[in-house]
Amino acid sequence: MNCRNCNTSLRTDYSFCPDCGAKVIRNRISVKNLLYDLIERYFNLDNTFLKTLWHMLIKPHIVCGGYIAGIRKKYLNPVSMLAIALTSSGFILFLIKKVAWDSIDFSSISYAQTSTGGSGTEKIISATMEYSSLIYFLYIPMIAFAGFVVFNKKQYNYAEHFVTAIYALTSFSIISTVYQAILLLVNPQVYIDTALIYVALMIFFCVYVSYKNSKFSKTSLLWRVPTFLLIFFMDYLGISMLSIVMLFLTGDISIQDFVPKN
Template identity: 65%
Template sequence: MTCKNCANTLSSDFSFCPSCGAKVVSKRITAKSLISDFFERYFNLDNTFFKTLWHMLVKPQEVCGGYINGLRKKYLNPVSMLAIALTTSGLILFFMKKVAWGKIDFSKISYAQTSNPQEGTEKIFSASMEYSSLIYFLYIPIITLASYLVFNRKKYNLPEHVIISTYSLTSFSIISTVYAVLLLALSPQMYVDTALIYVVIMILFCMYVAIKNSPCSNASLLWRIPSFLMIVFIGYMGISIFTMIILFLTGDLNIQDFVPKK
């Protein structure tokens, strides 16, 4: 018998390949095996997924620092975390469009108004949702730059700060999925009304992770925290402007949406 992944010769009693570590699969896929594999992979309390999320809350320096220093098995890697976060974001978008959309009064959303309070604002939200994945990715370099410039006592290089930022953003996104889905089901209006608060909490969580990965004195936090927030705020405004430019270039928005009606 040979391993289907690396072609290494295996004994018939092997459950895993000693060369590449892949599980030996000798039976056909069934509904039972699919369900079993899913629950074993994602709902086993001992697996790396839940461990990664929990430790990102209580000791993120071990997750991020561990990966940077070569620890690869104990925690889920940042690329896998990013894939899961994008999947959960897609779930939220599905709930937004299929469950919550018709229950939202866009004219009451104060932070994204046009000359047509209902249709214009709804148009902005609808168009922005199409580029939500791109917008999500743009936060990574912003958080990376802010943490690299302000919280870098361990002298991590820029790619290593990308790891920290990716872990921060994806962990927050995954953990907040339950909150987002419940709020969309129970009070869609509150979900969109508190969107900016959600962004603020996300940024604060990323700053918490950055601080944990760069221990510094309480006195230095007096200038580090405002500096971090200022850099992120400038980046946030840049993302907002960039998004509006994209929406205009693609024709999703036009100048008439912002001209006061007579």
């Protein structure tokens, strides 16, 4: 038989092609082998996915610095991490819209109130969720720029800080998926009310990753962390204003949502 990827002649006892390294597939696709491949790829104790998540918690500089230095097999690459994070975010978005939405009291959400009360808040949050993937992508260059300015002892270029930002954001997103799902099923109101706290924790995790990847002294954090947060906050304000403009242009919200009631 021949390898179906590179057409190299194979012995019948080969499990992998010696030329291109591809796995030898002998059976047709079935539900059973699809589940096996999924579990084998992402959930066995020795795979790169779980190792990447765990090491991003305890030694993120090894994961990020290793990838930047050219170590590409030990950990899951940032593009794959981003794909998994977007999938998990899509699952959380599904739970919000299809399971938890009717249980949320939008009139009690203090950080997104409009002059029309709960209906206006519901409209804005719903419209924002339509662009959640784009907003998630925009976080990456914001975190990368703040890290490039504040935590750059190793003289990484912006693209290398971009890699660090992807690892930090995606790791936090993936790890927090279980917590988010449980909270949405048990108490969706708390999930919505604490959304800003979740964002704050995400940013501080990114600060932690940037710091660990920089080798700066702990005392320098007294000014580096506030500077990082200031840069991110300025970028966040810009993105927020751009998002509002985009929602106006698309008709998702209107000026009537902000006109005070008589």
